[in-house]
Amino acid sequence: MTEYAWIIPVCPLLASFWTGSLAFFFARATLVVRRLCALVSISALIIAMFLSLLLLQEQYENQSTQQYLWVWIFKNNLCIEIGFFVDFFTIVMSLLVTIVGLLVMIYSDSYMRHDQGYVRFYAYLSLFTASMLGSIFSPSLIQLYVFWELMGMCSYLLVGFWFTRSNAANACQKAFVTNRIGDFGLLLGILGLYWTTGSFEISELCDRFSELKEMGFVNVIFANSIVLLLFLGPVTKSAQFPLHVWLPDAMEGPTPISALIHAATMVAAGIFLMARIFSLILMLPFSMFVISWIGGVTAFLGATLAIAQTDLKRSLAYSTMSQLGYMVLALGIGAYRSALFHLITHAFSKALLFLGAGSAIHLVEKIVGYSPKKSQNMLFMGGLRKYMPITGTTFLTGTLSLCGIPPLACFWSKDEIINASWLYSPILGVVTSSTAGITAFYMCRTYFLTFEGNFRAIKMDSFSFKRYLYLSDSDIINIWGDGKPKFPVKKINLVFKKDVISDAEMLFYPYLEKEEKTSQIYNNQKLKESDLAITLPLVTLSIFVLFIGFLGIDMTEETINFSFPFQWLITNSFIWDLKDYFFFFRKIIEDSFGSLAISLVAMSISFYLYRIYLYEGANRFVDKQEFVVFSKTFNELLHFVKLWSLNRGYIDHYYNIWFVRNLAVLSTKILNFDCNIVDWLVNTVGVSNLLGGESIRYLGSGRIYHYLTIAIFGVISIIMLWRYYN
16 A cells, blocks of 8 residues: 555645636636535545555554655756655654544635635645645655645745735735745755765665764764754744744634644644654754753743733644644654654644634624634633534633643643653753643633633623723722722722723733623624534544544553554453553553643633633622732733733844844845946946937948048057057
8 A cells, every 4th residue: 555655645736736727717617616626625635534544554564664766856966866755653644634634624614615715725725735745755855845845835825815914915924934034944954964965865864874973974063053954944834932923923814724734734844854854863962952942942932922812813823832842842852752642632632722713703703793803802702602512612622632631632742741851851841841831721711711701792882891900009909890999999090991902901800891782782693503514523623632642652551652553452452451441540640640730720720810701790799808919019920921922022023123124224225226326327328328329320321431431540549549558
């Protein structure tokens, strides 16, 4: 079967070609057969998924690695080959991409049904999936780089799918330009490896590099420079600090694209590349050190940036950034299998969360209309689980998985990374553990604001604000409703903004209470669960999230054994003794008690601080004892955390100051030079030729002796000048 592995990326590629050609040459006909285009794309991925399953079965039986190469370019000493490479990790990644891609396509049929670009969307989606599958099976860095760039082009098209909206157009340009920085470093790293080893083929160049290093023919500084340049590609693709700034803006694309980009394709490509050349990175301790710390900083930074976000999709985007940081950190400390395991478990969990977010946003759009500032704002949601039980339950499953609650998927992989971090460095251990706590806090916050409490999606002009104010001269947080305090306080500094909804809402208590005259505003709307095309992928992904974690655990050895899932089931006994199973599970919980306790405490804090959203209104909090009492210092800290999160850590602001503005000034100066100097010279030459030609034309008489006389006069003048100066 490995000989037919090339069919897997070709299937979605042909579907994309057929759909795109039909939309381009027969635009009107696509209005009639638009659902047929979706069916072709879905069928192509079903075939690819079926072939991946057959490859997995054969891989389990043979446990071999196969590689097929053909010469593409051969000139002098340069030989570039193309082909496909098949091993266990390749097959697992292929299954991940095809399963998630298939579910996203089914989901998109309902989500994008009324969009004018329905057929174009499926053409882009199939091409994106084919690009990721092509990079997975690539045996050489050149072939991988081609598909890598194709993924960048597809992300540009999909993030800016609604290109008539300025935010989407700016977001896709930002993502494209930022990724060009990393891709340039990746290209330099590939060329440096070829200059050192003389090969582009991945397994061959890793072996040659190892031999050259053992013989002392490789300069360590140069080798680290090459690897770090190569690492610059995954830094941008996988949204690592400091080139992560494109990720939150990419939320301007359709929600199914967010699920695919941030789960199984684009952001996973960087981790996949690092895993493929891991044996090379492992030989350079300095590069491993840098990679681990970049991953640690990214994990912690992403968690802090998500902690006070009001945009549902943007909060999940920063969560993706944080979890990718976990994977990069694990690769940097040598926890190779744990990183790949977390890549799989996180992909299913995050795909579930994004698709669930899209289902919730669809419902809110029925009330507030399409406006990302309102339809994606968690402050306009609440209580959606009452109307959408399937979406709410599945979203809770994904939330608990990212929080690290056993036995859900991310518990197994994240806990292994945290344990490996503590063994490698206590500082990194603190970083990963604190990040796990912050993750549990903001994920529960996201769930509470979106699905619990009461529905708050009402019109802009019907808000009656009841603010929770941080009082600088008092330790009490006061509710200000009718102009009088509910209980006496010493001194109140009040800033009241009526009928204005600010992005910088209070971190813990952003509450909007409905007026009586608008309390029935949404009763006439059809608030109900999404249709089958949306809920079916959610339920399917929930099943994966519930059970996929067990595939990476060897229950006979109580360790991560990501090489061959199910092997422990087959080689020992299909059904374990129930007593042995509970003993194993209890031991795992005991070993993970520290990280699990941190997550549970963070979830409890989140519930306590956001419990106001679980009740009807603010009337419950009239009793003085119900108010939260904070110190002045803690209030200031909360205010800083809120501003830090909502302002994206001020990183975009400083980029704008240091790079964007300086680049704009430099571009203006170059433009002025081009207009005032270069254009002036070109125009001067043109005008002088025009005037010279117009002048000389009147000297032409058509008589040859006139021309000879002028020529002789010119020659004599030149000779006389030459004699004079010599």
